[in-house]
Amino acid sequence: MLETEFCGVRLKNPTRLASGILGVNAGQLLRVAREGAGAVTMKSIGPRERIGHNNPTVIEWEHGLLNAVGLPTPGYKNYDEEFEELKGLKKIGVPLIASIYGSKWEEFSEVARYVVEKKPDMIELDISCPNTEWHDIQFAADPEISAKIVSSVKNVAGKIPVIAKLTPAATSPVNVGKACEEAGADALCAGNTMPGMLIDADARRPILAFKKGGMSGPALKPINMKIVYELYEKVEIPIIGEGGISNGRDALEYIMAGATVCGIGSAVWQHGTGVFKKTCDEMKDWMKKEGYSKISELKGIAHEKK
Amino acid sequence: MKKSEEGCDCNCCGCNENDWPSWTKTRMVKIAKVREEFAGNMTFYMDEEMSFEPGQFAMVWLPGIDEKPIALIPWGKKYAFNIEAKGNATKKILESKAGSMLGVRGPYGKPFTVKGVKKAAIVAGGVGIDSVVLLAQRLAENKCKIAIILGGRTKERIVFENELGRCGKLYITTDDGSYGEKGYNVQVLEKLLKKEKFDMIYACGPEIMEVRALEIAQKYKCNFEASVERYMKCGIGVCGECVLDDKLVCADGPVFSGKELSKMKEFGKFAYLKSGRRVSLKEYYEWRQE
Numbered sequence: 001m002l003e004t005e006f007c008g009v010r011l012k013n014p015t016r017l018a019s020g021i022l023g024v025n026a027g028q029l030l031r032v033a034r035e036g037a038g039a040v041t042m043k044s045i046g047p048r049e050r051i052g053h054n055n056p057t058v059i060e061w062e063h064g065l066l067n068a069v070g071l072p073t074p075g076y077k078n079y080d081e082e083f084e085e086l087k088g089l090k091k092i093g094v095p096l097i098a099s100i101y102g103s104k105w106e107e108f109s110e111v112a113r114y115v116v117e118k119k120p121d122m123i124e125l126d127i128s129c130p131n132t133e134w135h136d137i138q139f140a141a142d143p144e145i146s147a148k149i150v151s152s153v154k155n156v157a158g159k160i161p162v163i164a165k166l167t168p169a170a171t172s173p174v175n176v177g178k179a180c181e182e183a184g185a186d187a188l189c190a191g192n193t194m195p196g197m198l199i200d201a202d203a204r205r206p207i208l209a210f211k212k213g214g215m216s217g218p219a220l221k222p223i224n225m226k227i228v229y230e231l232y233e234k235v236e237i238p239i240i241g242e243g244g245i246s247n248g249r250d251a252l253e254y255i256m257a258g259a260t261v262c263g264i265g266s267a268v269w270q271h272g273t274g275v276f277k278k279t280c281d282e283m284k285d286w287m288k289k290e291g292y293s294k295i296s297e298l299k300g301i302a303h304e305k306k
Numbered sequence: 307m308k309k310s311e312e313g314c315d316c317n318c319c320g321c322n323e324n325d326w327p328s329w330t331k332t333r334m335v336k337i338a339k340v341r342e343e344f345a346g347n348m349t350f351y352m353d354e355e356m357s358f359e360p361g362q363f364a365m366v367w368l369p370g371i372d373e374k375p376i377a378l379i380p381w382g383k384k385y386a387f388n389i390e391a392k393g394n395a396t397k398k399i400l401e402s403k404a405g406s407m408l409g410v411r412g413p414y415g416k417p418f419t420v421k422g423v424k425k426a427a428i429v430a431g432g433v434g435i436d437s438v439v440l441l442a443q444r445l446a447e448n449k450c451k452i453a454i455i456l457g458g459r460t461k462e463r464i465v466f467e468n469e470l471g472r473c474g475k476l477y478i479t480t481d482d483g484s485y486g487e488k489g490y491n492v493q494v495l496e497k498l499l500k501k502e503k504f505d506m507i508y509a510c511g512p513e514i515m516e517v518r519a520l521e522i523a524q525k526y527k528c529n530f531e532a533s534v535e536r537y538m539k540c541g542i543g544v545c546g547e548c549v550l551d552d553k554l555v556c557a558d559g560p561v562f563s564g565k566e567l568s569k570m571k572e573f574g575k576f577a578y579l580k581s582g583r584r585v586s587l588k589e590y591y592e593w594r595q596e
Contacts (some may be wrong), residue, residue, distance in 0.1 A: 020545075021545070022544070022545065022546035022549075024546040024547055024549050024582045024586065025546075025547055025552075027549065027551045028549055028552055028554075030384045030464075031552040049583060051579070051580040051581045052580065054372055054541075055365075055373035055374065056365070056373040056543055057479050057539045057540065058540035058542065059331065059332055060330060060331040060411065060542070061331060063546070067540070067545070069545055072547070072581045072582050073581060073582060074581050074582050074583035081584075110522075134475075156321060191520035198335060200332060200333075200369075200409065202333070202334030203367075203369040203407070203409060204369075205369050205370065207332050207367070207369075209372070209373075237535070257357050265544070268543060269542045269543055270388050272543065272557070279576065
């Protein structure tokens with residue numbers, strides 16, 4: 001019922017663990033896979049060891065989370081053991097998405113060259129993290145540089161599908177998505193967190209140590225939903241919708257907007273790693289009640305018939 | 307991560323499953339009073355009511371400096387934190403005076419099991435002692451017979467002796483013999499287990515002590531729970547940085563059962579640095595001492 005094909009890769013269901021949530025070691029990813037995620041994403045791997053920002057790095061607010069974890073990574077040179085252990089995902093039948101980043105655009109292909117040898121099922125380009133100090137705006141705010149990163153990685157990726165993760169903070173995320181498609185991206189993800197800040201009145205200063213961060217959770221849903229909807233009308237390649245998905249209805253709504261796969265992140269806080277199974281069960285219940293037998297029947301149905 | 311379909315198992319004002327829980331979010335709380343336990347170790351009594359369970363913690367924020375997970379100590383309906391100056395951040399926190407404020411979010415984490423335990427031994431060492439104060443009180447309220455074995459490098463490091471002494475029979479060890487018996491708390495634990503049967507052993511302290519306590523509990527076929535420490539960022543089960551095998555110390559723990567711990571490959575052996583790089587527990591502790 002929920003079986004999904006995405007970039008030629010088969011998923012048991014359309015949910016995936018979003019990048020940056022859990023995914024520090026292989027053990028966590030295997031656990032999320034066993035507990036029902038359709039695909040899992042590693043925490044973004046960078047060119048060299050980086051400790052990320054100081055605490056507070058993640059805080060709660062009334063409508064979600066705000067984070068500036070700051071892309072901590074052991075660096076790709078320290079990843080052999082994890083990739084070895086991640087071969088266990090094959091047995092569970094859950095594909096692995098390796099998320100990568102660079103601090104300069106040239107570094108993406110450097111990391112990709114290493115990751116390709118480890119044969120993940122897909123590579124996701126984190127061109128949209130709002131929490132770095134090396135540029136004020138994300139790569140994904142600019143269609144040209146995004147396209148440059150995509151084509152440099154496509155040159156070394158061989159047959160492994162490449163996903164470009166967009167930012168809702170771009171002037172036109174759709175134009176960036178189109179530029180990525182033209183540069184050879186196999187899929188798009190819409191998208192990352194929305195840049196934001198929270199100040200505590202009594203403390204008289206921003207709560208996050210990095211001051212600004214990325215907003216996620218329920219408040220992000222309408223923002224990224226619109227981008228998925230618009231992308232669906234403008235690009236041919238498949239889309240991962242994510243931002244504020246914490247139940248079956250949220251996921252179905254993204255699919256109706258045009259997503260093929262639904263990423264779940266912050267909802268792990270509310271519902272634990274069981275959120276993937278819960279979401280799938282709720283999707284199935286709704287589909288049964290409404291008389292659908294395949295998830296693909298729902299894709300893009302929120303659009304007016306052309 | 308512990309918030310399951312059945313709802314929340316804490317004593318909070320009621321986390322409705324459909325509401326995004328924000329009752330644990332960051333707020334600035336006034337320090338009501340400060341007590342120095344010994345040079346470089348202070349207890350901060352906080353002016354806020356909060357219900358929490360034994361073994362739970364809060365993230366304590368000194369604006370502009372750092373945020374750290376700290377065990378919650380009961381103070382009537384309010385709470386206290388015991389903080390030891392180690393790194394730059396804790397030294398700065400220790401400069402806080404009564405009347406000033408600290409940021410608090412929480413309570414977080416899975417608590418110790420108290421229900422159904424009729425006779426227990428608590429073994430705690432050094433900075434782990436603060437985590438067992440509420441545990442001992444709750445057990446005593448439940449008419450549980452408790453042996454409380456405290457260990458420290460020196461006499462001054464035995465903190466909360468008065469609070470704990472009211473709850474059960476106290477045994478004290480120091481590495482240098484300056485107070486109580488000379489030696490380690492786990493040696494006393496083994497002596498007790500040889501003579502008597504306990505329903506549960508609780509451990510909190512340096513990981514090497516917890517590993518030893520678990521071995522002893524297994525030898526005498528006794529139930530076991532320990533509170534484990536790892537470098538923590540989010541505290542709420544999403545960032546994954548405090549990973550221990552496939553578990554998260556902040557949300558699946560910090561309390562784990564002996565059954566869980568004995569299956570782990572990393573307990574007592576490996577931990578992760580701030581970057582997410584896995585290192586030996588020795589290297590991890592060297593970094594934490596900085």
